[in-house]
Amino acid sequence: MREVAREAGLSMGSLRYFFDSQDGLLLFAMQEVMRRVRVRFDAGAAARDAAIRRGKTFDVVIGMLEQVMPFDDERLIEAQVWQAFAPRALIDPQMRAMRRQADDEVRELCRQCVFGLQAVGLMDPGRAVAGETERLWALVDGLTLHMLTEHTSRRTARQALRRHVTELGRA
Amino acid sequence: MREVAREAGLSMGSLRYFFDSQDGLLLFAMQEVMRRVRVRFDAGAAARDAAIRRGKTFDVVIGMLEQVMPFDDERLIEAQVWQAFAPRALIDPQMRAMRRQADDEVRELCRQCVFGLQAVGLMDPGRAVAGETERLWALVDGLTLHMLTEHTSRRTARQALRRHVTELGRA
DNA sequence: TCCGTTCTAGCACGACTGTGTTACTTCCTG
DNA sequence: CAGGAAGTAACACAGTCGTGCTAGAACGGA
Numbered sequence: 550m551r552e553v554a555r556e557a558g559l560s561m562g563s564l565r566y567f568f569d570s571q572d573g574l575l576l577f578a579m580q581e582v583m584r585r586v587r588v589r590f591d592a593g594a595a596a597r598d599a600a601i602r603r604g605k606t607f608d609v610v611i612g613m614l615e616q617v618m619p620f621d622d623e624r625l626i627e628a629q630v631w632q633a634f635a636p637r638a639l640i641d642p643q644m645r646a647m648r649r650q651a652d653d654e655v656r657e658l659c660r661q662c663v664f665g666l667q668a669v670g671l672m673d674p675g676r677a678v679a680g681e682t683e684r685l686w687a688l689v690d691g692l693t694l695h696m697l698t699e700h701t702s703r704r705t706a707r708q709a710l711r712r713h714v715t716e717l718g719r720a
Numbered sequence: 721m722r723e724v725a726r727e728a729g730l731s732m733g734s735l736r737y738f739f740d741s742q743d744g745l746l747l748f749a750m751q752e753v754m755r756r757v758r759v760r761f762d763a764g765a766a767a768r769d770a771a772i773r774r775g776k777t778f779d780v781v782i783g784m785l786e787q788v789m790p791f792d793d794e795r796l797i798e799a800q801v802w803q804a805f806a807p808r809a810l811i812d813p814q815m816r817a818m819r820r821q822a823d824d825e826v827r828e829l830c831r832q833c834v835f836g837l838q839a840v841g842l843m844d845p846g847r848a849v850a851g852e853t854e855r856l857w858a859l860v861d862g863l864t865l866h867m868l869t870e871h872t873s874r875r876t877a878r879q880a881l882r883r884h885v886t887e888l889g890r891a
Numbered sequence: 892t893c894c895g896t897t898c899t900a901g902c903a904c905g906a907c908t909g910t911g912t913t914a915c916t917t918c919c920t921g
Numbered sequence: 922c923a924g925g926a927a928g929t930a931a932c933a934c935a936g937t938c939g940t941g942c943t944a945g946a947a948c949g950g951a
Contacts, residue, residue: 550939561939563899571939633807639800639869652871683872684880688855691862698810700823701854709855716887721909732909734929742909 590616606669610662619696628697659686672717761787777840781833790867799868830857843888
């Protein structure tokens with residue numbers, strides 16, 4: 550708390566005017582990360598719709614998935630902050646619920662990507678949407694994890710993601 | 721520290737006889753998790769070699785990968801403990817190095833799996849080993865993450881893993 | 892100008908933390 | 922049996938932590 554106040558240029562008392570407890574601050578921080586991701590994601594919605602109409606479904610899918618992954622420094626920090634909350638989210642019910650919601654949103658994004666690819670004939674119709682959703686979701690979060698520990702480069706992660714989505718189209 | 725001492729049935733003074741500092745305790749705990757995984761993994765080495773000679777390469781690969789994933793309660797706890805260290809490992813150099821080593825070992829396991837599948841003709845020769853290693857590794861860690869947060873069932877994770885490895889064989 | 896809201900700051904309390912130190916017990920070996 | 926090593930315990934210290942509380946500043950509308 551004192552460190553946060555210091556970096557914000559506030560005294561402890563002032564900080565506590567906005568956050569009545571540490572839990573409140575932490576919860577807000579989590580929510581703020583979620584909000585930022587959503588804002589960034591929604592910002593590109595119109596452009597994506599236009600691209601889809603031009604038949605660029607594949608590129609749009611890749612682009613959407615990359616939005617929730619740490620492909621620049623800002624998103625890298627967000628991912629690291631999120632990671633910092635992870636252990637507490639295993640214990641704290643509120644944090645757990647919040648992470649649950651965030652995870653569900655990413656999973657839903659993956660499902661839409663898989664469904665979309667199938668709809669435009671970019672995915673083998675023989676594949677199960679649910680199963681492929683789970684696999685894509687795990688890949689996205691796995692690559693995210695390896696990028697935030699800097700054990701995988703952005704270039705490599707991008708290639709792996711592209712490879713995976715491409716694979717979905719193979720019969 | 722006091723909580724660890726309590727659960728161990730020791731006083732703080734006694735605990736400090738074994739671990740001269742908190743860092744030492746934490747580092748040991750990380751190393752202990754790594755050791756357990758290795759022991760469990762090595763325990764099945766002979767059986768796997770035998771299975772491979774019988775041509776059961778696919779099942780062996782699946783089995784090896786499952787060994788480093790939380791498919792039972794014991795491994796689930798290990799994964800959660802490991803997760804608890806993650807944020808600190810972003811800062812602390814020693815922890816960072818230790819996690820780096822652990823990650824490298826899992827990555828190497830994935831590489832051997834990919835390479836092995838290719839060697840016995842279970843993988844399309846047109847695939848790049850390095851790229852598929854990265855993809856498999858991300859999938860394994862992604863599924864692990866989703867299992868430890870209990871957002872994915874063991875059954876679903878198993879299916880996704882099996883699906884992925886099977887896919888590698890498709891031309 | 893007055894007054895309530897909004898914001899800021901400071902202090903102090905009680906609890907908890909890791910560590911340094913000392914002393915005692917247990918146990919094994921020479 | 923003596924003595925040293927191994928192990929255990931207890932205490933205090935210096936910090937840090939989150940929080941409760943009070944008081945004052947800044948600001949905006951009546």
